[in-house]
Amino acid sequence: MQYYIKNRGVIDVEPLFLKPVFQEKIWGGNQLHTVFGFDLPNDSIGEDWAISGHPHGVSVVENGPYKGWQLDKLWAEHRELFGNAEGDVFPLLTKILDAEDDLSVQVHPDDAYGLKHEGELGKTECWYIIDAKPGSEIVYGHNAQTREELAEMIENGQWERLLRRIPVKKGDFFYVPSGTIHAIGRGILILETQQSSDTTYRVYDYDRKDEQGNKRELHVQQSVDVTTVPAISPELEVQETKHGESSIISYLKTDFFNVYEWEVAGRLSLTKEGAYTLMTVVEGYGNLIVDGQTYEMQPGSSCILPSAIQTWALEGEMKIIASTPGK
The missing domain is CATH 2.60.120.10 (Jelly Rolls)
Known part of the structure; x- marks a missing residue:
């Protein structure tokens, strides 16, 4: 397929197929191999960054005239491929997540907070449940009515009182705006569409320890700062x-x-x-x-x-x- 760009001549255009970027996670498993056939480096792979221009895992084009190009470079140097869209970074990130174990309870900032404190976009995302084992559930929202109550409940570890849990099944869809306390539960396989950001504030991580015996860092103050209070449950118009x-x-x-x-x-x-x-x-x-x-x-x-x-x-x-x- 070809099209003409003024001052550039004829350009070959075809779908840009992308090589997956795998991310090892403490909660990851091997379903990216058993379900999707990917050749994984180990059995603790939690994420396939399927389409990504983010520096923590940049996709590479596998075919056509741009074979071997990284997506961030393609965005910077061939913006015509993207309708001359504005923005310094490729704005979207598509992931497949395999939650062999529970993910941490977390929250993401909006653009204003993320750019000011982390130097990158905030993170609004959404989930399509590819599959879920019987009894699987997610954390989706919280019960605090004020920011002070939120901080107090986190400080006192009142997780059962604070967190809202929802059972899920294959084919469910959830919108997770920035400021939403959330967590993907064990036994769930998800397709996530999100802003191109890797900023996550952990509220709670079940006191887990890594292979070195260390607990993962929590970000309680940032979480209290960015959480939407009271919680909002977006209505979808499907x-x-x-x-x-x-x-x-x-x-x-x-x-x-x-x-x-x-x-x-x-x-x-x-x-x-x-x-x-x-x-x-x-x-x-x-x-x-x-x-x-x-x-x-x-x-x-x-x-x-x-x-x-x-x-x-x-x-x-x-x-x-x-x-x-x-x-």
């Missing part, structure tokens, strides 16, 4: 449209990202809705067809559709979580 046997579910349209589920049963034709599109296969197999070219898709396949790609089709039996930059 919309589903059928396309033959296939369907499109719109989960979120926010200032940070718009998130969709594409359930492909046979064929699904799609048209560009954002400056560029991120997509990750969470289940099943099929093909992505762009300008007459066919690309095989399997669980864990992740790519970016650059701005010049206006239409595409999906064939097979698969579920994909897709996102575009915020409205």
